[in-house]
Amino acid sequence: MTSVASSQTTVVDVCAYDRLTPDLGAAALVGDVQVALFRLPDGSVHALGNVCPFSGAAVMSRGITGTRGEVPTVASPVYKQVFSLLDGRCLDPMGMEPRPGRGQDLPVYPVRVNDGRVAIELVDGE
Amino acid sequence: MTEHVVVVGGGMVAHRFVEALRARDTEGAYAVTVLAEEPRAPYDRVGLSAFFSGTAPEDLALGDPALWEDPLVALRLGDPATGLDRDARTVTTASGDAVGYDHLVLATGSYAWVPPLPGADLPGVFVYRTVEDVVALREWVQERAASLDRPVRGAVVGGGLLGLEAAGALTSLDVATTVVEFAPRLMALQVDEGGGQALRRIIEGLGVDVRTGAASEAVEPADDGTVGGLRLTGDDDPLPVDVVVVATGVRPRDELAAPAGLAVGPRGGVLVDEGCRTPDERVYAVGEVACIEGRCLGLVAPGYTMAEIAVDRLLGGDATFPGADLSTKLKLLGVDVASFGDAFATSPGALEIVHSDPVSGTYKKLVLSDDARVLLGGILVGDASSYASLRPMVGAELGDDPGLWLVPEGAGARPQTELPDAAQVCSCNGVSAGTIRASVVEDGCHDLPAVKACTRAGTSCGSCVPLVKKLMSVEMAKAGLTVSSAMCEHFAMARAELFNAVMVSGLRRWSEIVERFGTGRGCDICKPAVASILATLYNEHVLAEDRAALQDTNDRVMANMQKDGTYSVVPRVPGGEIRPEQLVLIGEVAQEFGLYTKITGGQRIDLFGARLEQLPAIWQRLVDGGLESGHAYGKALRTVKSCVGSSWCRYGVQDSVGMAVAMELRYRGLRSPHKLKLGVSGCARECAEARGKDVGLIATENGWNVYVGGNGGFTPRHAQLLVEDVDTESAVRIVDRYLMYYVRTADRLQRTAPWQEDHEGGLDRIREIVVDDALGIGADLDAQMARHVDSYEDEWAAVLRDPERLRQFSSFVNAPDTPDPTLAYVEERGQRRPATDEERAHGPVLIAPATLEVRS
């Protein structure tokens, strides 16, 4: 399942592409990293950290997707902060501070779709 | 060259000073250092009592914390100033530092004054001023409660504003409380004899004992050396108490002034002129420590004004103190008390109109000029809803029948008078009606956030916000502008318009709806709104077709998300009536899955801590046992609360439980712009609190009185009478139409009370539409409700039959049954709750979900 792509990154197979429903997020457990996967109506798949920086709960995959201008987004289901699916940036902190020790943005993970399978790339040590 | 301003004191007024200085000193002419005695950044002392209703001290912090990151601002906590040398222009601090200044601002506030009362230093005697005070008070009471096997008893010495706040705090800690006041009435500074009596009746009704005209003589120790009793002059025995709070007033903290040669007022306080300056032009005093116009002012609003004045002076302005507005509006123990203007009718020839209603416990008094036209002041106890409209009218004519201002807000008949431009709307920030109008007309502020940002009105206590909004809307209407009702960037319409558009077009898919009526791909605001509209129109499953992705997580998984990402589960208990075997089943499910169990305010049972992947198994058990979804997660009908009614109760005149069950089964599953709660009481005693509900039925000898538009929550409202003495069939038809009309025309997240208020023509017009069918849409509303009732199905039972939808309930696509590894719990009172960050870091007992006795 796990193959080494280069000395720095590991590619991890996660699930069948068809297992993802457009606009409905899903969580994946990759080692001890929790990833939120989103398949969009245009067919693209995006992977972000699943832990919401403002609540500390692992729930980003259960947020509502949408757009802000041209940017595809997901809103945290806990306190509604909006994040870019492209780079994980928090676009609207809703007047809140992230939990102590966390930045307000989400990590993003490169996604590969091959042969009907979805895989993500993790930098080693993550 | 940057000059250095030193502020002594890190309280509310110091905060306002620094905030205003940094906002207005755009050149960066001043750097400011705040020397604060308390160990935390400035916090909302006015809101201190919120600590007892669960607000953490951190959440009391004032303003944007970024202020303290500003390179021109330094905040030194926990290092009080101990000396002042005006020649050397230095302040020395407790840690031995000497801090030089170009300008000095004394903002040291007050301390809680304790009279010379023997025993006042015993353990168990507290004051009520700082976060540290309230934390210590709560710890003491909790310790006592744990070691005594009877309720804790307490006394508050002082029946003023602070004393009643403290009594509220003790009551919230379940302490049996007595308030001891030396004066003949409570809150003698703010209210008159009549107001004091009303206040006393209400407070006694809350279970607090009140002793007025009583002198405290000594605090007496118990055997263990802690507080045991409070001796009152003339009483044979001391009042037995385990805790005493002394709230006998405050005194200015002017101790730096005199040794430095600065004059203090006759009753303390650093003497300043109308520009908040001491005779030393480099030294200002602001807030409670300042003696201005010959006295110290114990309220925050004049302190804020002084802070703004000092800033203005530093920047070369010549602002002067406009005189103190001592108006106050408070909620003490949940009781509204307001006092404004010439409350005690001291102006020559002043007239008073008083409206006192012992049944509702309200007391209202207006003070008018000798020709009974101009408002001079007033006192409101029990219901201060008209305060926001009345206070700015001080000095203005009230119209021909000023008495109309005493009827409850919203009861109609209130004369329409325009506020004069000079009327002060926001007293916290000193903003007049004219300033608000100008911001709309001249500065182009066209929504509430813009007006607030531009004028600061409504940014402190918020009580004037409704008035600000009204002024803004009126000005915009005059200019021919419409207040934007766009739902979000994707839909330019308000919810009601979109509802009609969707209904008329017959479209049922999100993609078609957004393409036809909106732009982009939606967001977390418009998607759930469209889902709710479709649910009302067609009553199809919340997860039907492409709808799952439109729903908030709660609707998407049909459970309520909690702070750690797990869910709570609430089966429906119609009318609060439940059979023993169902109770047993709920208990068994809770045990089996290790769920935290709590009774809700809506007469049902909430099971917390269920993981996403456990929800289907939990519901399988519940559905097999005949229970169904309670829609606690939806913007939908929640519960119909009932009292036990005529079947058991000696006083009941109708079968309230039967009616409540019928109503709950009729409206269950009805999606709406916000949650809906109903109540049914079996007699006028109103045990079901139906008037706090969106729809309340109260039984009469002949049938039902129907009340509508009651809300709890953030802005509580009593429901108002829609129709009287109707039979059951008519009551149901009227409620059908009222609910359906609301669901079709209300704005997103608009509850029934504000909907009713904003509706053109108010409740009277709504009555014409839903009772008298003035628009001829009655049959249509009836048919829509009939469709809803006929097509109801339990959405959980439906999901359990559908393997495709069940797949959404897996924790991870690649590990469907693995619990979320970040979950951690600790045990409390025999059940579990999510662990705090602290406990996760250091806690010895962490119960990971895998180690609980659970079934995955």
Ligand SMILES: Cc1cc2nc3c(=O)[nH]c(=O)nc-3n(C[C@H](O)[C@H](O)[C@H](O)COP(=O)(O)OP(=O)(O)OC[C@H]3O[C@@H](n4cnc5c(N)ncnc54)[C@H](O)[C@@H]3O)c2cc1C
């Ligand atoms: C429970 C409660 C409820 C209240 N409710 C209301 C209300 O509803 N409406 C209303 O208008 N007002 C209310 N008040 C009063 C309001 O809190 C005060 O008017 C306001 O806090 C005054 O602000 P200040 O900055 O002048 O003083 P403070 O907020 O008291 O701040 C002074 C600060 O200076 C510090 N200090 C003192 N000496 C030194 C020194 N030598 N060196 C360094 N630091 C020093 C003190 O520790 C303190 O932190 C209430 C007060 C309390 C306690």
